[in-house]
Amino acid sequence: MLSVSNLHATVDDKEILKGLTLDVPAGEVHAIMGPNGAGKSTLSYVLTGRQGYEVTAGGATLDGEDLLALEPNERAAKGVFLSFQYPLEIPGVPALTFIRTALNAQRKARGEAEITAPEFLKLARAKAAELKIDFDMLKRALNVGFSGGEKKRMEIFQMAMLSPRFLILDETDSGLDVDALRIVADGVNALRSPERAMLVITHYQRLLDYIKPDRVHVLAGGRIVESGGPELALELEREGYEKYARAA
Amino acid sequence: MAAVKQTVEHVASLEKYKHGFVTDIEQDFAPKGLNADIVRFISAKKDEPQWMLDWRLDAFERWLAMDEPDWAKVNFPRIDYQDSYYYAAPKEKVGPKSLDEVDPEILEVYKKLGIPLREQEVLAGVEGAPRYAVDAVFDSVSVVTTFKKELAQVGVIFCSMSEAIREHPELVRQYLGSVVPVSDNYFACLNAAVFSDGSFVYVPPGVRCPMELSTYFRINAEYSGQFERTLIIADKGSYVSYLEGCTAPMRDENQLHAAVVELVTMDDAEIKYSTVQNWYPGDPETGKGGIYNFVTKRADCRGDRSKVSWTQVETGSSITWKYPSCILRGNESSGEFYSIAITNGRQQADTGTKMIHLGANTRSRIISKGISAGKSSNTYRGLVSAHPKAKGARNFTQCDSLLIGKQCAAHTVPYIEARNGQSKFEHEATTTRLSEDQLFYAMQRGLSQEEAVQLLVNGFVKDVLQELPMEFAVEAQKLVAISLEGSVG
Numbered sequence: 106m107l108s109v110s111n112l113h114a115t116v117d118d119k120e121i122l123k124g125l126t127l128d129v130p131a132g133e134v135h136a137i138m139g140p141n142g143a144g145k146s147t148l149s150y151v152l153t154g155r156q157g158y159e160v161t162a163g164g165a166t167l168d169g170e171d172l173l174a175l176e177p178n179e180r181a182a183k184g185v186f187l188s189f190q191y192p193l194e195i196p197g198v199p200a201l202t203f204i205r206t207a208l209n210a211q212r213k214a215r216g217e218a219e220i221t222a223p224e225f226l227k228l229a230r231a232k233a234a235e236l237k238i239d240f241d242m243l244k245r246a247l248n249v250g251f252s253g254g255e256k257k258r259m260e261i262f263q264m265a266m267l268s269p270r271f272l273i274l275d276e277t278d279s280g281l282d283v284d285a286l287r288i289v290a291d292g293v294n295a296l297r298s299p300e301r302a303m304l305v306i307t308h309y310q311r312l313l314d315y316i317k318p319d320r321v322h323v324l325a326g327g328r329i330v331e332s333g334g335p336e337l338a339l340e341l342e343r344e345g346y347e348k349y350a351r352a353a
Numbered sequence: 354m355a356a357v358k359q360t361v362e363h364v365a366s367l368e369k370y371k372h373g374f375v376t377d378i379e380q381d382f383a384p385k386g387l388n389a390d391i392v393r394f395i396s397a398k399k400d401e402p403q404w405m406l407d408w409r410l411d412a413f414e415r416w417l418a419m420d421e422p423d424w425a426k427v428n429f430p431r432i433d434y435q436d437s438y439y440y441a442a443p444k445e446k447v448g449p450k451s452l453d454e455v456d457p458e459i460l461e462v463y464k465k466l467g468i469p470l471r472e473q474e475v476l477a478g479v480e481g482a483p484r485y486a487v488d489a490v491f492d493s494v495s496v497v498t499t500f501k502k503e504l505a506q507v508g509v510i511f512c513s514m515s516e517a518i519r520e521h522p523e524l525v526r527q528y529l530g531s532v533v534p535v536s537d538n539y540f541a542c543l544n545a546a547v548f549s550d551g552s553f554v555y556v557p558p559g560v561r562c563p564m565e566l567s568t569y570f571r572i573n574a575e576y577s578g579q580f581e582r583t584l585i586i587a588d589k590g591s592y593v594s595y596l597e598g599c600t601a602p603m604r605d606e607n608q609l610h611a612a613v614v615e616l617v618t619m620d621d622a623e624i625k626y627s628t629v630q631n632w633y634p635g636d637p638e639t640g641k642g643g644i645y646n647f648v649t650k651r652a653d654c655r656g657d658r659s660k661v662s663w664t665q666v667e668t669g670s671s672i673t674w675k676y677p678s679c680i681l682r683g684n685e686s687s688g689e690f691y692s693i694a695i696t697n698g699r700q701q702a703d704t705g706t707k708m709i710h711l712g713a714n715t716r717s718r719i720i721s722k723g724i725s726a727g728k729s730s731n732t733y734r735g736l737v738s739a740h741p742k743a744k745g746a747r748n749f750t751q752c753d754s755l756l757i758g759k760q761c762a763a764h765t766v767p768y769i770e771a772r773n774g775q776s777k778f779e780h781e782a783t784t785t786r787l788s789e790d791q792l793f794y795a796m797q798r799g800l801s802q803e804e805a806v807q808l809l810v811n812g813f814v815k816d817v818l819q820e821l822p823m824e825f826a827v828e829a830q831k832l833v834a835i836s837l838e839g840s841v842g
Contacts, residue, residue, distance in 0.1 A: 153797050154796075155793050156789060156793065157789075176796070176801070176802075177793060177796040177797050178796045178797075178799050178800055178801050178802075178804075178805075180797075181796070181797055181798055181799040182799055186797075187797050189794065189797075192794070193788075193790055193791050193794040194791075195791060195794075195795070195808075195809065195812060196812050196813065197811070197812025197813055197814075197815040197816070198808055198809070198811070198812035198815075202808075203795075203798070203808070204798075206800065206804070206808060207795070207798035207799040207800055208799070210798075210799040210800050210801070210804060211798075211799035214799065246812065263798065267798065267799070
């Protein structure tokens with residue numbers, strides 16, 4: 106599914122990713138853990154094509170297709186979804202309008218027919234119920250005046266609606282209390298399937314109690330410095346990142 | 354919100370300024386330049402009575418003694434008032450006519466613009482769809498007014514100004530210049546001398562006008578100015594909703610549009626006046642050409658509990674200079690101003706409103722959304738004032754500016770004067786830049802950059818768009834999208 110090789114990227118001429126290599130096969134959930142400033146968010150922005158994140162060497166492909174050559178919206182249409190660490194507020198645009206516009210833009214880019222209004226509403230009601238989101242909230246301007254937890258839940262709702270193939274969760278657990286975390290994790294787990302892959306970026310092990318990863322990678326100094334099974338996350342929880350920070 | 358999607362789709366298929374075509378028709382021109390004889394020529398062409406000519410000549414005398422104002426935050430080379438035609442009309446007899454007598458070329462123009470002039474075409478539309486009557490003004494004259502008969506049945510007079518001067522002189526003499534006096538300002542005074550046509554509406558007491566009225570202004574001739582005059586009177590307890598639309602061909606020279614609009618509301622009457630202004634904005638790169646839109650619009654809420662609501666979507670013109678205002682004379686009268694002003698390329702806009710509270714317990718509300726892109730400049734200028742007698746006056750003003758890109762400017766210049774201790778004025782203002790973060794967020798969800806800008810801008814102007822009559826809101830939304838095409842680069 107996702108294959109990243111020797112990726113180098115700069116932000117404001119400062120090199121943040123320094124030869125990152127990573128493979129996430131379809132059907133698997135990989136966690137990326139690491140100290141602050143290791144390049145975790147940079148990785149998510151480079152994969153999604155944010156302006157200002159310049160790739161200087163290496164590459165990234167999704168099912169063999171060069172991701173880095175595509176515009177952010179084209180990557181979205183290919184099924185790449187980023188759940189933002191800090192979701193943006195979109196004043197004056199109801200959440201449902203935003204998501205429907207996005208969904209249809211993606212469908213159009215893939216040469217599929219647009220979703221009809223009744224189909225869309227039916228889907229939205231079902232997904233909102235699963236994520237325990239009050240349907241009236243979806244009629245309000247997206248994320249405007251929402252609490253931190255509501256915004257995160259809204260990210261997962263968008264994810265459920267858009268049904269992406271490759272999911273990146275950037276610090277999705279930050280700002281969530283235990284109940285909200287459980288709901289969000291249930292939403293994410295519901296999307297696990299043999300056709301999908303996920304990259305879960307987190308600073309703490311806590312989230313991984315709910316979203317069980319197949320592989321855990323340590324990102325430090327712009328590179329993957331260690332990889333292992335779920336037990337690696339527990340080890341990190343006990344011992345911290347200090348030895349990797351030194352290694353970097 | 355299907356309109357958002359529609360906007361997005363339409364934009365892709367449209368050119369920058371789709372109304373820029375020129376129609377080749379035979380026209381009558383007055384000789385170029387401006388003097389008392391030209392004023393006489395215009396008056397004679399329109400078969401006007403002596404009192405009207407005297408009024409014009411008086412205005413012309415006063416205009417000669419005035420200086421062009423320079424306080425607005427706009428820059429343009431001095432206008433040579435002698436280098437313009439003050440009268441241009443399709444070559445045909447003056448007077449009311451049926452649609453069959455109108456030059457087919459002109460009908461084609463309106464067809465191209467999507468303005469329904471054939472009543473049966475309007476009637477043949479979707480069942481239950483709102484209908485609206487149109488007065489079509491082509492350069493200096495009104496070419497046709499639709500649905501006149503049906504409106505006359507309920508006593509509503511809707512006709513061209515020329516016709517009103519001939520057919521309803523008592524109403525015209527009573528109200529013309531009573532809201533915007535002849536020498537109110539330089540451009541209004543010029544208009545009083547040379548105005549050629551415009552729309553006239555009278556709604557009798559207690560009548561709710563059964564359909565939307567609209568005037569569609571088109572400048573076609575070269576080197577000509579358009580000086581129309583609109584007068585709308587809503588008598589006691591009546592209601593009318595009126596919409597004005599404007600376009601012009603793309604030309605390299607600047608053309609002057611100096612219109613005057615006067616609204617009068619009596620006790621308990623209401624006028625809702627909407628404008629979708631899409632004059633040619635000039636070349637986006639060089640700034641060459643485009644319309645100078647210097648317009649005086651004012652409403653006199655003469656009666657108690659009367660109400661006037663101005664809604665404007667200003668996307669065109671190279672320079673816009675206008676302040677639709679309300680004189681809140683009647684007790685408990687109210688005025689509203691909803692505005693979307695978009696500037697792109699080299700456009701300049703200095704626009705806003707004046708709410709003059711004279712009566713007790715008068716209320717006003719101002720919602721202004723300015724969007725600047727390209728190398729344009731966008732200024733909101735507004736006055737809210739309360740007279741000593743306007744006890745209990747209330748105003749709420751919200752003034753938001755959105756910047757797209759790094760070379761544009763937004764300015765907000767509010768004047769607030771409360772001359773009694775019992776008025777309550779609130780003013781809120783924000784200026785934001787369309788954020789890269791928001792754009793990226795929307796693009797990550799699948800929207801192209803252009804679609805993302807449109808969605809965000811539509812969100813920004815939503816409060817105002819929903820004040821427009823439904824079918825025009827959709828139109829305006831498309832216009833907003835087109836105006837901002839290529840604004841992020």
